[in-house]
Amino acid sequence: MNDLLEMGKQILAAQPFSVHVGAEITAFNQGTAELTISVAPQLMQQHGFVHGGVLSYAADNALTFAGGSVLGPNVLTSEYKINYLKPAKGDKIISRATVIHTGRTQAVCRCEVFSDTRGDRVLCAVAQGTITAMAGASEKQQKIG
Known part of the structure; x- marks a missing residue:
């Protein structure tokens, strides 16, 4: 297991909401991240599909992990947009994010769910x-790997 993945698992475990929805980081490399959520009844909406908020969370967190892989662990999402294409149903949700551009203090990322x-x-x-x-994050804190 790579050091970045191990660190990602520790960061995810420190996020109470991520623990609540049962998120797991399944891949984490420089410029990419993958999160998986096992679908449970409490994550569904009234029509039997995974709630859009769960998909949105999965995208947002995967984007943030991908960006953090190039900017360091002290990052936040400053904005994101999501397009829902089809209702989600199944055993699990997988979100895969990739950095598409990096600057000194920002990374633009895209994600597929x-x-x-x-x-x-x-x-x-x-x-x-x-x-x-x-x-306020120091340069020392900003470097991963």
Whole structure:
């Protein structure tokens, strides 16, 4: 297991909401991140689909992890947009984010969110966001890996 993935697991475990929804970081490398959420009844909406807020959370957090992989661990989402493409149903949600541009204090990232049923994946949402290094974070804190 790589050091970045181990650090990502520790960061995710320190996020109470991530623990609440059962999120797991399954890949974390320089410029990329993947989160997986097992679908449970409490994550559904009234029509039997995964709630849009869960998809939005999965995209937002994957974007932030991807941005943090190039900017350092002290980052926040400064903005993001999500497009819902298809209702999500299945066994799990997988969000994969990639950095598409990095500046000194910001990273622009994109994310694809899939619903997965026993390995059959359907693209259900796409997102793009800007991840920003927190003001006051020292240069030493800003470097990962």
